[in-house]
Amino acid sequence: MSAKILDGKKAAAKVLENVRQKAAELARRGVTPGLATVLVGDDPASAVYVRQKIKACEAHGLKSVHVPLPADVSEVALLEKIRELNRSPEVHGIIVQLPLPKHIHADRALLAVDPRKDVDGLHPVNQGQWMRLKSWKEILASGRPLPCTPAGVMELLEQNGVRVAGRRATVIGRSTLVGKPLALMLLSADATVTLCHSRTTNIAAVCREADILIAAIGSPRFVKSSMVKRGAVVVDVGSNRTEKGTTGDVDFERVRPLAKAITPVPGGVGPMTVAMLLWNTVRSAEQA
Amino acid sequence: MSAKILDGKKAAAKVLENVRQKAAELARRGVTPGLATVLVGDDPASAVYVRQKIKACEAHGLKSVHVPLPADVSEVALLEKIRELNRSPEVHGIIVQLPLPKHIHADRALLAVDPRKDVDGLHPVNQGQWMRLKSWKEILASGRPLPCTPAGVMELLEQNGVRVAGRRATVIGRSTLVGKPLALMLLSADATVTLCHSRTTNIAAVCREADILIAAIGSPRFVKSSMVKRGAVVVDVGSNRTEKGTTGDVDFERVRPLAKAITPVPGGVGPMTVAMLLWNTVRSAEQA
Numbered sequence: 215m216s217a218k219i220l221d222g223k224k225a226a227a228k229v230l231e232n233v234r235q236k237a238a239e240l241a242r243r244g245v246t247p248g249l250a251t252v253l254v255g256d257d258p259a260s261a262v263y264v265r266q267k268i269k270a271c272e273a274h275g276l277k278s279v280h281v282p283l284p285a286d287v288s289e290v291a292l293l294e295k296i297r298e299l300n301r302s303p304e305v306h307g308i309i310v311q312l313p314l315p316k317h318i319h320a321d322r323a324l325l326a327v328d329p330r331k332d333v334d335g336l337h338p339v340n341q342g343q344w345m346r347l348k349s350w351k352e353i354l355a356s357g358r359p360l361p362c363t364p365a366g367v368m369e370l371l372e373q374n375g376v377r378v379a380g381r382r383a384t385v386i387g388r389s390t391l392v393g394k395p396l397a398l399m400l401l402s403a404d405a406t407v408t409l410c411h412s413r414t415t416n417i418a419a420v421c422r423e424a425d426i427l428i429a430a431i432g433s434p435r436f437v438k439s440s441m442v443k444r445g446a447v448v449v450d451v452g453s454n455r456t457e458k459g460t461t462g463d464v465d466f467e468r469v470r471p472l473a474k475a476i477t478p479v480p481g482g483v484g485p486m487t488v489a490m491l492l493w494n495t496v497r498s499a500e501q502a
Numbered sequence: 503m504s505a506k507i508l509d510g511k512k513a514a515a516k517v518l519e520n521v522r523q524k525a526a527e528l529a530r531r532g533v534t535p536g537l538a539t540v541l542v543g544d545d546p547a548s549a550v551y552v553r554q555k556i557k558a559c560e561a562h563g564l565k566s567v568h569v570p571l572p573a574d575v576s577e578v579a580l581l582e583k584i585r586e587l588n589r590s591p592e593v594h595g596i597i598v599q600l601p602l603p604k605h606i607h608a609d610r611a612l613l614a615v616d617p618r619k620d621v622d623g624l625h626p627v628n629q630g631q632w633m634r635l636k637s638w639k640e641i642l643a644s645g646r647p648l649p650c651t652p653a654g655v656m657e658l659l660e661q662n663g664v665r666v667a668g669r670r671a672t673v674i675g676r677s678t679l680v681g682k683p684l685a686l687m688l689l690s691a692d693a694t695v696t697l698c699h700s701r702t703t704n705i706a707a708v709c710r711e712a713d714i715l716i717a718a719i720g721s722p723r724f725v726k727s728s729m730v731k732r733g734a735v736v737v738d739v740g741s742n743r744t745e746k747g748t749t750g751d752v753d754f755e756r757v758r759p760l761a762k763a764i765t766p767v768p769g770g771v772g773p774m775t776v777a778m779l780l781w782n783t784v785r786s787a788e789q790a
Contacts, residue, residue: 337630338627338631338633339626339627342629342630342633345626345629345630345633345678346609346626380701380702380703394633397697398682401676401699404699404701406696406697406699406701406703406708407696407697408694408695408696409685409689409694409695409696410694411694413668414694415669415694420670423711
């Protein structure tokens with residue numbers, strides 16, 4: 215038996231269908247949802263990600279406002295630019311592509327984004343608000359922008375009928391972008407949640423407890439078959455550039471025969487992230 | 503072998519010694535740290551808690567400003583009172599004692615407190631900020647007020663030399679006041695953290711994985727000996743009023759023989775909560 219593939223392109227297409235509908239409704243009211251992409255410097259990976267986002271906007275009825283800035287832009291100038299975008303009525307969402315050059319304090323840039331336009335869902339005001347809510351339903355209904363990658367994982371599980379309530383969900387990795395918010399989202403959906411990381415003792419045994427195993431560490435093929443319980447659902451958030459191309463955090467070929475369902479890389483969580491970004495942007499435009 | 507008692511009164515006394523020192527230093531600069539206690543209605547348990555806090559202030563060099571309001575106070579009037587305390591230069595910390603009467607939206611009251619005076623550490627701006635930090639050291643250094651009960655548990659473990667890094671810490675209960683923030687604090691201290699709750703399947707087996715087991719559910723003697731691994735450290739956050747007096751969430755007599763260390767109720771986490779509240783208040787006065 216080989217695992218079912220959790221197809222992120224297919225699930226993203228469904229989200230994007232909704233995005234298009236909402237964009238069309240907004241267009242009838244004379245509003246075009248606008249996403250500003252702030253890109254500092256010329257990191258090639260960042261440039262690829264931003265281009266993907268711009269292309270997705272254009273394909274689904276959103277307007278994109280691209281703001282490229284030189285690598286040596288001052289922090290003051292960057293913050294001023296963000297404030298200008300905060301004020302612009304044509305911009306409903308702002309993303310500041312990470313990583314930023316070292317001379318810029320990334321936190322200051324993220325905090326400068328108006329929480330209502332924080333379509334990456336990274337502003338502490340937004341994270342602090344939704345994490346207080348009890349159920350996933352309440353979180354969705356709150357209208358707060360949710361961080362795109364973890365929200366995309368939840369949507370992917372939901373669309374594929376993966377039951378979360380009462381099951382053990384284990385997240386490897388504890389980043390502010392993915393691990394911590396995803397753990398809180400899974401908890402709100404009634405999973406028993408374990409967070410493990412580089413300091414975890416006997417990580418293979420801990421991971422084998424999981425009914426749903428989520429890898430978000432940024433280490434190529436970190437999750438081996440010895441870490442996966444037979445019949446588990448495996449979600450790979452990793453996207454690592456290696457000499458052999460982009461690979462995930464999961465050793466896909468070896469884990470697949472054990473798993474009940476698994477996400478591929480690419481084509482799994484990646485497309486969901488972009489879809490949720492556009493979703494956050496149209497929602498922000500609706501609320502403006 | 504019987505478990506070591508994690509003595510909350512002793513650990514709290516050490517925190518309060520620091521509080522007194524800081525209050526004395528502030529006094530030399532002409533500042534008396536002030537804590538406002540807002541108590542709506544006449545719930546007897548709430549009245550006891552508030553009296554404890556006022557007494558603790560008086561004993562340790564803080565000024566307390568007690569604001570009793572009738573049970574039928576309007577939400578508008580309560581919010582206006584909170585705003586007045588926000589503006590008062592003599593008040594460095596504000597607590598709004600929970601629960602509030604049903605006609606008042608508790609969230610609105612908590613959000614009305616100036617985050618700089620949020621000595622209960624419950625404002626989403628504060629929770630959203632510290633949860634982004636990576637290490638417990640960074641969290642402590644941030645100067646953000648931390649929610650008193652979970653911070654008190656961390657301090658109690660620290661003072662008793664309980665190693666957290668690399669160990670499995672399991673929190674039963676997922677409240678915004680205790681379970682979720684405590685899980686994030688333990689994570690920042692490098693524990694492998696599991697959150698379980700009413701929807702957890704086979705909770706006894708999950709709890710038996712824990713090296714450090716924390717009960718924060720509000721259910722008298724919920725944690726039985728069958729849920730505890732031999733040699734575990736057991737922390738009881740519960741404080742349940744029953745006909746036989748106040749009891750914790752842990753069946754103390756039966757669990758104690760198994761545990762390596764255990765908190766009593768009363769005299770465990772309770773005194774730590776009050777001590778951390780005073781600590782947050784003097785820190786807020788220092789930063790004002």
